[in-house]
Amino acid sequence: MLTVQNVSKMYRLYRRPADRIVEAVSLNRVARHTDFWALQDINQTVARGETLGIVGPNGSGKSTLLGIICGVLEPTRGRVVRQGRVAALLELGAGFNPEFTGRENVYLNGEILGLSRAEVERAMPEIERFAEIGEFLDRPVKTYSSGMYVRLAFSTAINVSPDILAVDEALAVGDAVFANRCVRKFEEIKRRGVTVVFVSHDLSLVKLISDRAIFLLNGRIAAEGEPSDVINRYNGMVLERQKAFAATELELPAGVRPRYRHGDRLAEVSGVELLGRDSRATRVVESGEAVTVRVTARFHADEADPILGIMIRTRIGMDVYGTNTLLEKLPLGPCRAGEAIEVDFQFECWLSPQEYTLTVATQHPDGSSHDWLDEALAFTVVASRFTAGVANLRARTAVRRVERVTT
Amino acid sequence: MTAHFQDVRVAAGGAEGKIEVACQLENTGGEVWSRAAGYAFSYQIFDPVTDTLVGEGARAAPERDVAPGQSAEFHLSVSLPPEAGRYRIFVSPIKEDLAWFYEKGSPFLLIDSTVKDGRASVARHRVVTFGRVRWERLVRSLGRAFWYPWRSLIRHRSLIRSMVGRDIAGRYRGSYGGLFWTVIHPLLMMVTYYFVFGIVLRTRFGNDARPSSFVLYFLAGMLPWLAFSEATGRSAGVIPECRTFVKKLVFPVEILPVNVAVAGLVSEAFGAMIFVGGLVYFGRPFPATMLYLPLLVVPQILFTLGLCWFLAALGVFVRDLGQILGFLLTMWFFITPICYPEASLPAGWLWLFAQNPLCILVRGYRAIFLEAAAPDWGALGKLTAVSATVFLAGHAWFYKLRRSFADLL
Numbered sequence: 001m002l003t004v005q006n007v008s009k010m011y012r013l014y015r016r017p018a019d020r021i022v023e024a025v026s027l028n029r030v031a032r033h034t035d036f037w038a039l040q041d042i043n044q045t046v047a048r049g050e051t052l053g054i055v056g057p058n059g060s061g062k063s064t065l066l067g068i069i070c071g072v073l074e075p076t077r078g079r080v081v082r083q084g085r086v087a088a089l090l091e092l093g094a095g096f097n098p099e100f101t102g103r104e105n106v107y108l109n110g111e112i113l114g115l116s117r118a119e120v121e122r123a124m125p126e127i128e129r130f131a132e133i134g135e136f137l138d139r140p141v142k143t144y145s146s147g148m149y150v151r152l153a154f155s156t157a158i159n160v161s162p163d164i165l166a167v168d169e170a171l172a173v174g175d176a177v178f179a180n181r182c183v184r185k186f187e188e189i190k191r192r193g194v195t196v197v198f199v200s201h202d203l204s205l206v207k208l209i210s211d212r213a214i215f216l217l218n219g220r221i222a223a224e225g226e227p228s229d230v231i232n233r234y235n236g237m238v239l240e241r242q243k244a245f246a247a248t249e250l251e252l253p254a255g256v257r258p259r260y261r262h263g264d265r266l267a268e269v270s271g272v273e274l275l276g277r278d279s280r281a282t283r284v285v286e287s288g289e290a291v292t293v294r295v296t297a298r299f300h301a302d303e304a305d306p307i308l309g310i311m312i313r314t315r316i317g318m319d320v321y322g323t324n325t326l327l328e329k330l331p332l333g334p335c336r337a338g339e340a341i342e343v344d345f346q347f348e349c350w351l352s353p354q355e356y357t358l359t360v361a362t363q364h365p366d367g368s369s370h371d372w373l374d375e376a377l378a379f380t381v382v383a384s385r386f387t388a389g390v391a392n393l394r395a396r397t398a399v400r401r402v403e404r405v406t407t
Numbered sequence: 408m409t410a411h412f413q414d415v416r417v418a419a420g421g422a423e424g425k426i427e428v429a430c431q432l433e434n435t436g437g438e439v440w441s442r443a444a445g446y447a448f449s450y451q452i453f454d455p456v457t458d459t460l461v462g463e464g465a466r467a468a469p470e471r472d473v474a475p476g477q478s479a480e481f482h483l484s485v486s487l488p489p490e491a492g493r494y495r496i497f498v499s500p501i502k503e504d505l506a507w508f509y510e511k512g513s514p515f516l517l518i519d520s521t522v523k524d525g526r527a528s529v530a531r532h533r534v535v536t537f538g539r540v541r542w543e544r545l546v547r548s549l550g551r552a553f554w555y556p557w558r559s560l561i562r563h564r565s566l567i568r569s570m571v572g573r574d575i576a577g578r579y580r581g582s583y584g585g586l587f588w589t590v591i592h593p594l595l596m597m598v599t600y601y602f603v604f605g606i607v608l609r610t611r612f613g614n615d616a617r618p619s620s621f622v623l624y625f626l627a628g629m630l631p632w633l634a635f636s637e638a639t640g641r642s643a644g645v646i647p648e649c650r651t652f653v654k655k656l657v658f659p660v661e662i663l664p665v666n667v668a669v670a671g672l673v674s675e676a677f678g679a680m681i682f683v684g685g686l687v688y689f690g691r692p693f694p695a696t697m698l699y700l701p702l703l704v705v706p707q708i709l710f711t712l713g714l715c716w717f718l719a720a721l722g723v724f725v726r727d728l729g730q731i732l733g734f735l736l737t738m739w740f741f742i743t744p745i746c747y748p749e750a751s752l753p754a755g756w757l758w759l760f761a762q763n764p765l766c767i768l769v770r771g772y773r774a775i776f777l778e779a780a781a782p783d784w785g786a787l788g789k790l791t792a793v794s795a796t797v798f799l800a801g802h803a804w805f806y807k808l809r810r811s812f813a814d815l816l
Contacts (some may be wrong), residue, residue, distance in 0.1 A: 003490045006462045074810045079454045079461050086657050099580040111566050131708050171619035
């Protein structure tokens with residue numbers, strides 16, 4: 001069990017290091033700092049076996065809060081009551097000495113967490129099994145890939161029987177298979193009564209494993225409760241910010257920030273929006289949700305037969321699905337200069353939970369671009385069940401016993 | 408801004424987690440307590456262990472203006488957090504946007520209470536001044552200063568052992584020499600000093616003109632110095648070096664300086680091996696007075712540890728300390744009669760040089776190993792007292808400053 005009471009954290013910001021000395025020498029009679037409240041009035045109680053997810057934009061105080069929860073940082077006001085042993089994964093491989101082997105580091109890490117050598121020895125087979133790094137366990141940690149690093153660190157932290165586990169963005173480095181196993185492991189340690197607090201930008205992960213979530217904004221709790229509600233609130237804020245940002249850049253459609261844009265601009269994409277089930281703009285989609293991609297194009301020249309298309313890609317750039325008005329046999333033209341058209345692509349988004357990007361373009365019939373916006377917007381697919389890969393094929397699983405053993 | 412508490416009534420219960428406070432407050436200050444001026448009666452809740460503020464209560468404004476000399480009845484319902492634990496409550500008048508009365512020296516009502524299973528109970532209540540509370544805190548922290556350093560050494564002994572082992576093994580990990588270097592390194596250094604002082608400058612101890620006796624005198628003095636200088640030299644940088652331990656791990660930071668101090672002792676142990684080798688080589692006897700060694704090592708450890716704690720904490724705030732320290736240690740080495748006989752120091756100032764703790768240690772080492780004599784008990788007694796003080800003060804300093812380490816690194 002973990003209780004956070006009225007926690008606030010203030011940092012003193014100095015413009016120059018010398019200001020700190022001036023203040024110290026004058027015995028705080030001269031104030032040369034500005035107060036910065038990184039956290040204000042945070043109250044939370046996390047029960048035994050409960051998992052709390054923390055989301056929020058960069059600089060909202062997530063990591064500070066996690067640090068205070070672990071006891072690494074001191075709150076300026078308020079207090080944290082922890083019952084039991086705290087294991088923290090605040091940074092990848094913190095406390096690992098690169099010159100030593102994985103096994104030696106596991107021993108030391110275990111002792112840092114307050115275990116005896118015998119206890120670490122007992123946990124070792126399970127740590128080894130879960131980390132699955134094979135013979136690398138007996139090689140120096142400096143030869144590890146970052147994936148191996150995180151596997152070993154994570155495996156150590158969860159197998160030393162903590163009562164409270166705090167994780168900061170650590171799972172992002174593992175591959176999909178490992179992430180999947182971590183999710184299952186989370187379920188298991190939850191059943192063992194471990195209290196888990198974790199910070200993540202991976203909204204689908206938050207939705208998947210947390211029982212409750214909080215959304216931090218500027219050091220305060222902006223929303224708390226059901227993970228999906230909290231994620232929606234967070235998402236709404238992200239959209240507003242993107243719009244505000246886009247408004248400062250000319251020509252770009254609201255909420256759109258392409259990574260790369262090219263084309264002759266005889267026609268221009270003036271709006272891209274992803275609409276959810278309720279026809280409202282969203283960046284988080286439930287797997288299988290009926291969504292609409294609405295693209296608006298404005299023509300600056302007469303076009304006999306333009307094409308408009310979309311492409312969904314994964315975060316690493318793999319094409320997942322793409323179509324256009326030509327493939328859909330939906331002729332747009334002819335279009336006159338000054339005209340604007342709006343095209344809706346409606347589909348049920350049966351993708352597996354992860355992040356995707358949307359690329360949109362208007363083209364000449366020969367395929368050359370008027371306006372091509374690479375990765376114009378990003379969205380996240382969430383699901384209550386984890387699936388590997390990109391397509392959610394909704395397998396129906398059945399089991400039959402085909403051979404019986406009678407005794 | 409002062410108030411006089413009369414007829415104080417404190418009752419726990421009623422509603423769960425609530426404490427009812429009622430009292431007569433006399434305005435003994437010079438201003439009228441009026442609602443409009445922002446005067447009110449309220450409370451703050453503190454964590455009694457760390458003295459950090461946990462929460463503040465609602466204000467109870469005076470029902471009518473209270474002029475100086477007048478009294479009024481005040482009621483306050485203190486609601487404690489539902490979480491189990493001890494809470495300390497300050498009940499005091501406040502002038503909004505200015506200060507709490509207690510901060511200005513006025514007496515206030517202090518309630519120590521406990522919450523268990525959601526119900527509050529009052530352990531003790533009294534009217535005190537903030538000065539008194541501060542004094543109590545000081546007394547309590549003095550008690551801690553005596554107890555905490557031992558507690559943390561005992562509690563973390565196995566971790567200290569592992570980390571020192573790692574430190575020594577890790578120093579030469581990946582080099583071809585490996586652990587061999589831990590012996591070679593002090594040996595080479597001693598050979599260098601021997602060459603400069605024993606051969607080039609022809610330093611001699613006493614009337615003994617043999618170079619072998621120079622070597623042994625020099626080595627005996629070098630033993631405590633090796634441990635001391637290695638530990639203090641590293642201590643200033645040990646916290647910034649291990650910043651991930653401070654910022655990213657739940658870790659007893661106070662043992663980091665302990666580790667360097669203990670690692671220094673291990674170096675001394677290797678030096679002692681070389682020294683014993685020297686005794687054998689030159690055919691010297693092993694006097695029984697060697698058994699006094701632990702009496703020298705104890706103050707040496709206490710002194711080194713205390714200094715390491717002090718420097719480690721200071722090093723976080725003053726990053727230049729590492730540079731300054733290198734210079735200071737070189738000076739300290741040369742004002743301590745290690746590589747030259749005491750007789751070379753100006754005789755009139757010898758009493759001053761003898762105050763140097765390292766000088767007392769060096770003399771003691773020489774006495775028990777080479778002169779078959781007991782150490783100078785008077786000096787050793789003083790040294791032990793000073794070392795114990797440095798030990799406790801160093802830890803208290805570290806303990807006080809460690810809270811801000813994570814914010815500064």
